[in-house]
Amino acid sequence: MKIKIKSDFRDYYDHAFCGSYETPDAVFQRQSTGGMSRSAMFAAFELAGLLTPRHGLVRDLVPALKAEYANYPKELWQMMQVVVHIDEQAHAGDGKVALSFDAAETQYPAAFAVEFLPTVAGVGAISYRHLRVGKRMFWLRCTRLDDWRSNCGDVQIEFMCEAGSATPDTPFFDLSPMVAVDFLRIGNQMYAIDLNIAPGLRGTGIEKIVRSTAVLQAVDAWFTGDDTGIYEKSLSLQSPSQSA
Incomplete structure (x- = not known):
């Protein structure tokens, strides 16, 4: 099959993939701002049975969080934040700001927001990416020490493991030949925070594991349903909680 990007x-x-001079059999739509809006994304997470941080419009979410933390020392809950999504289609760290409860209510009362869950003491952040390329699935870990956003800027990306083969009943399988779901790990729980149907692979370590031709084979397998021969080698199958 000839596939055009x-x-x-x-x-x-x-x-x-297919060159501009060739006639493709299928087109892989890989747009960085494609996919669901942020609010639709979180609804899809819940429908798929994934845990999420609390979320909603600022004017609804922040009063609920304030009420929950009302009995905590004021100095403590005033330091807590929400992530406000100014652009609900943006990815890679764009279109969002972390603000205090009061600042969010004042500046963006009608915007969609998510409760901020810190993963590193201080400023840094760690997230886990469940990446699907065609039917192949992988886990990556992203660490940034100087910002609350773990997926942009000076990020250390670690390849963790290959996690088996996706099937049509895998969440979000039908959305795109490539899908990435980002998670925060709080204790033993994984919280879904982002769904990207056009994830970039360059610089993630995947290029050292999966050659360009193997990416094509994996995407072809997604389009055709044939996964014969798409694996270059066998890797340990484990979750990030087992390998971290």
């Missing part, structure tokens, strides 16, 4: 960014495997 229609995208607003380039990645390391692009040359393996």
Whole structure:
């Protein structure tokens, strides 16, 4: 099958796909601002049975959080924040700001917001990415020490493991040949915070594990339903809680 990529960014495997001079059998729509709005995304997480931080419009979410923390020392809950999504279609750290409860209510009362869950003492952040390429699935860990956003800027990305083969009943399987779901780990719980149907692979370590031709084979398997021969080698199958 000849597959063409229609995208607003380039990645390391692009040359393996259909050239501009060829007639494609299928088109991989890979747009960095494509996919669900942030509010629809969180509704989809809940429908799929995934845990999420508390979320909603600022004018609804913040009063509920304030009421919950009313008995805590004022100095403590005044330090707590929500992540306000100014642009609900943005990814890679764009279109969102972390604000105090009062600042969020004052500046963006009608915006969609998510309760901020710190994962590192101080300023840094750690998140886990469940990445699907075609039918192949992987876990990555993203760490940033100088900002609350773990998926942009000076980020250390670690390849953790390959996590088996997706099937049509895998959550969000039908959305795109590539899907990434980002999680925060709080204790033993994983909280879904982002769904990206056009994740960038360059610089994640995946390019060291999966060659360009193997990316094409994996995406072809998603389009055709045939996963014969898509694995280059066998990797340990484990969750990030087992390998961290």
